[in-house]
Amino acid sequence: MAELKRTPLYEEHKAAKAKLIDFGGWEMPVQYSGVIEEHQAVRKNAGLFDVSHMGEIDVQGKDALSFVQRIITNDASKLEDGKILYSPMCYPDGGIVDDLLVYQHTPEHFLLVVNASNTAKDFSWILEQVDNFQVTVENISDQYAQLALQGPQAEKILQGLTNVDLSALKYYTFCYGEVDDIRCLISRTGYTGEDGFEIYASSQSARQLWRRILEVGSAKGIQPIGLGARDTLRFEARLPLYGNELGENITPLEAGLGIFVKLDKSDFIGRDVLLKQKEQGVPRKLVGLEMIGRGIARSHYPLQKNGEEIGFVTSGSYSPTLDKNIALGLIRTDLAVLGETVDVVIRGKAVQAKIIPSLFYKRS
Structure with a gap:
């Protein structure tokens, strides 16, 4: 070990x-x-x-801005020095490599802050994309x-x-x-x-x-x-977690992160698939759930409707602020209707939950 x-x-x-x-x-x-x-x-x-434990990856060089634009879905050209951008980073099939923060020192120098468990994978992936871009990429997490x-x-x-x-x-x-x-x-x-x-x-x-x-x-x-x-x-606060709401088999559009996917900017990795998904409609949607029956919906528990599996729980817990058992679930879009009920399969037993707005808390 x-x-x-x-x-x-x-x-x-x-x-x-x-x-x-x-x-x-x-x-x-x-x-x-x-x-x-x-x-x-x-x-x-x-x-x-x-x-x-979070990862920090430094990107420098005369092509730094165009390189960052290539690997993220959001639009880094809108950044100014001293500003930060949140963005997914996708594979060619639209699945998510990771979500990250982009810090702009200058258009030739960026700091990427990535998830701890993904740092080595992200660094390797980013290096593979360098191709003909004039940039140096360094993992400076330590x-x-x-x-x-x-x-x-x-x-x-x-x-x-x-x-x-x-x-x-x-x-x-x-x-x-x-x-x-x-x-x-x-x-x-x-x-x-x-x-x-x-x-x-x-x-x-x-x-x-x-x-x-x-x-x-x-x-x-x-x-x-x-x-x-x-x-x-x-x-x-409905902030996504990689491995729960985000992953290589989930697109940013399915995860409700469409606001961070700028399909009208220059080409980026995954754009063609995401554009097609937007035009055709996303097959799955992230919804909020409030438990009606007893129990807590844990990550990756199956979700059913009339005995048919329709998706899975991405995150779930007792909410100290709301004093309720709540969850987020990724389900078939046609069944993502506010007020409707679904079943959470908890240790083999179907427990009812109601679909509610997924932003459970917002500070006043």
Whole structure:
């Protein structure tokens, strides 16, 4: 069995008595005080996440912009220096390689932030696409630690540690600045449905940053947050997870990410298939589900209508914010009707659920 990788914050998690699990080959904290308590801390106050396992891929060269345009479905030509774009990245058949964030330093220099479990696969795939583009592509994941500070108190907490005017940092933009005298890249992004920041620093600086943010945030109710609450938070806000809502057998259009697929831009990998799918109509659609019967719909449980299989659950859990058992499911488009019922097959038993709007939570 391969040895699990650890982030620079592993000793901090151990000292905090976090419950550690194998997450895509990384030994990561799933919870500290408990998933529901941590979830509510982020919704009400603030939470600090170790996301140092995420992958960072650097793309530089005179063809950097046209290369990035080729490999993503969104339109990077709309970016400006210091701005960020979310995008799927597809195979030629329209299936999803990964979803990622594109940071533009300049039109000749981009940072791609990819999912931890996909970093090696993504890097290999991106390298294969270089062809005649004049670019260099480098996996620089080991150089970075990444912390995510999320929640209504996030700006006030971080402002106490930085010389950057955070009120001027708009959503999906980034800058460089000092946090506790450590040079960092600070972006106003996140994966919880709340306002917040992601802070990139050298691996050597991670423990100092972690401790100081928790120290300064203690008066504002900050808590360290594990992967358990990270999942319930992103799920309530309908933020997709690779391996659940996204995958090589699911297109971005089926996953409800059509807004991030710019079919009118220059050619990109997967465009022909996605254009055809848009013209003919998507065969499957992602829907929200609320359990009527008892039970939790877990990822990959079958979904049925009148005993016939019509799709599967992508994500499901108890929602601490709504106090209900909810799920997302990928089902036949013709059956994706609000208010209609479907059956979730839980351990061989059909349990009824109602189709509801899939954005379960939006911050006010």
